Amino acid sequence: MKFKKFLVTLIFPFLAISLCACGIKIKGKQMTVVGSTALQPLIESAAEEYLKDRQGLFINVQGGGSGTGLSEIQQGAVSMGMSDLYAQEKKGIKADTLLDHRLLVTGIAPVVNKKVKVNNLTFKQLQQIFSGQITNWHSITGQDLPIVIVNRSNGSGTRFNFEKIVLKGNKPKPAQEQDSSGMALSIVSSTPGAISYVSFSYLKDTVLHPKVDGVAPTQDNVKTNRWKIWSYEHIYTQKNMDQTTKDFLKFLYSPKVSKLISAMKYIPTNEMEVQRDFNGKITPTNVEDK
Amino acid sequence: MDPIKESLLKTSRKAKQEKIGKLVTFLCILLIMVMVVAIILFVSLKGLATFVVNHVSPFDFFFGVNWNPSAKPPQVGALPMFLGSFIVTVLAAIIATPFAIGAATFMTEIAPRTGKKFLQPVMELLVGIPSVVYGFVGLAVFVPITRHLFGGSGFGIFTATLVLFLMVLPTITSMTTDALNSVPRNYRESSLALGATQFQTIYKVVWRAATPGIMTAVVFGMSRAFGEALAVQMVIGNAALMPTSLTSPAATLTSILTMGIGNSVSGTLENNAIWSLALLLLLMSLVFNLLVRWIGKRSSLK
Numbered sequence: 338m339k340f341k342k343f344l345v346t347l348i349f350p351f352l353a354i355s356l357c358a359c360g361i362k363i364k365g366k367q368m369t370v371v372g373s374t375a376l377q378p379l380i381e382s383a384a385e386e387y388l389k390d391r392q393g394l395f396i397n398v399q400g401g402g403s404g405t406g407l408s409e410i411q412q413g414a415v416s417m418g419m420s421d422l423y424a425q426e427k428k429g430i431k432a433d434t435l436l437d438h439r440l441l442v443t444g445i446a447p448v449v450n451k452k453v454k455v456n457n458l459t460f461k462q463l464q465q466i467f468s469g470q471i472t473n474w475h476s477i478t479g480q481d482l483p484i485v486i487v488n489r490s491n492g493s494g495t496r497f498n499f500e501k502i503v504l505k506g507n508k509p510k511p512a513q514e515q516d517s518s519g520m521a522l523s524i525v526s527s528t529p530g531a532i533s534y535v536s537f538s539y540l541k542d543t544v545l546h547p548k549v550d551g552v553a554p555t556q557d558n559v560k561t562n563r564w565k566i567w568s569y570e571h572i573y574t575q576k577n578m579d580q581t582t583k584d585f586l587k588f589l590y591s592p593k594v595s596k597l598i599s600a601m602k603y604i605p606t607n608e609m610e611v612q613r614d615f616n617g618k619i620t621p622t623n624v625e626d627k
Numbered sequence: 628m629d630p631i632k633e634s635l636l637k638t639s640r641k642a643k644q645e646k647i648g649k650l651v652t653f654l655c656i657l658l659i660m661v662m663v664v665a666i667i668l669f670v671s672l673k674g675l676a677t678f679v680v681n682h683v684s685p686f687d688f689f690f691g692v693n694w695n696p697s698a699k700p701p702q703v704g705a706l707p708m709f710l711g712s713f714i715v716t717v718l719a720a721i722i723a724t725p726f727a728i729g730a731a732t733f734m735t736e737i738a739p740r741t742g743k744k745f746l747q748p749v750m751e752l753l754v755g756i757p758s759v760v761y762g763f764v765g766l767a768v769f770v771p772i773t774r775h776l777f778g779g780s781g782f783g784i785f786t787a788t789l790v791l792f793l794m795v796l797p798t799i800t801s802m803t804t805d806a807l808n809s810v811p812r813n814y815r816e817s818s819l820a821l822g823a824t825q826f827q828t829i830y831k832v833v834w835r836a837a838t839p840g841i842m843t844a845v846v847f848g849m850s851r852a853f854g855e856a857l858a859v860q861m862v863i864g865n866a867a868l869m870p871t872s873l874t875s876p877a878a879t880l881t882s883i884l885t886m887g888i889g890n891s892v893s894g895t896l897e898n899n900a901i902w903s904l905a906l907l908l909l910l911m912s913l914v915f916n917l918l919v920r921w922i923g924k925r926s927s928l929k
Contacts, residue, residue: 402889404898411892428697429895485780490865491697492890492897511695513782513864513876516886520861527771528780 367395368581372406372419373494375536376570379601380419383594387585403494410435410573416582418573421494423615438572440589442604444537445499445566446554448522448544452529454478457548463503466532469510474530486512487521487533498568499534537602556604562611562619674906677899688903694867696900703900705907707869712879714870715784715859716852719791723799724845731803736829753797762858765790770862777874782864785873790858795848802847806840807833842922850915856881880908
């Protein structure tokens, strides 16, 4: 009968929706990690590793940005939120309701198009370029080539940290913005005179990565704070997390993941010789903490 | 009781089916209505919060030229993005329309048989290409060409216009084709019988008669261009500055929207300001829809 078919088509979506709803309710068997796209690939591979010998558990890793990660964990909608910045630095987040786990450190390096003959930039020059006081490479390298700034999008963690450390409160020059590090990098490699910044894991030979004040952008220089432009990648959790979350968090600090972190050109937090709080204050790491 | 009488007094099976059919179709339309109303309500509620909760004056929002909602004090001028969206849309439509009319005329008037057999399917294929593909083509082809010709980074309104031109051309062409096809055959025959050449017939009779349809096609194309996010975001450069030149980076409402939403926290001014942009976008698409209706009504009076 025809109207029966009609009814089936009508009922089916409702059934599907209610099934989904059931799926969400099964807790402890699955967890969701949401937030920073910079941290996402690492957590994905870590989760893959973790789930190899754990049948029935499912870890759902999603991007969405640091803002999404922080607001989702604040609402308790997910198990972990990934963020490029301290919760204190994000408006609308009550940092004292959350637990901060600084999983790793990422160095941020300026990248320059290969047409520019530059091996070294001073910190001051970097500041002047990104605040718009220098607009031509002439005063730095002698080439008559306009500087093309490629920013990351407003609110991106890499941009926030770069501007916080390099500009120190100076106003950034409004310039074009790109959604992702990969995109910013490919634009710098193809546009004469372009300059941008990416985290170490994105550094490629298609662009120049000049030294800053004579210090090369390497992991070892970040550990000693000789390379000053670096930031933490945070995992935020609720204060009372369930056992599944606790176990996975413990795994993230295991040597297995540390190896993964180093392989992706990040630095595990416990290898740092200094630490930085959310006010930007730098102190040596306590030996006991290690 | 008499079985015939009984069957006459009871509601028949067919009548029941009728009722159920009506109910089911009504529920379907109800679902759509609820969704539309919910979306409008949700976006309005979030979008108006900028003005109601954060006390940003609407004047600053619509006419301010600085966009930096996370700065202190926050700047939420949407004019650069609105102008950016508007300029790329209008330019793309202006370039695409002559091509679309030409192509459609060829397909309907000059070579209708090949038109139906080969050109129509090709056009329809173009409509179905995902926007990220257009964006990628723009990035790989138009950006280097623009950079080579005009210098700078190659990102900007000019490049975005080219990409949107590609994207709206098939939309406008296929709708224009429909408009030309719906011109009654006897118009053409009368014109030819009066001694007009084929070209005279086309531009004095067919195009004239199809004008409302062509206008509708153009407005549809524009509304597609206005709402396009991904392809434009890939090539426009996304700098929320007042557009000063066609080849310097600019931004559109959609590009700022997609880039900003993941980085802001729900309930803050940054987030609300982005919702306000979404509201503006929604209002603009409403305007485009009304425009299409208005054109349709005017043509039916004729």
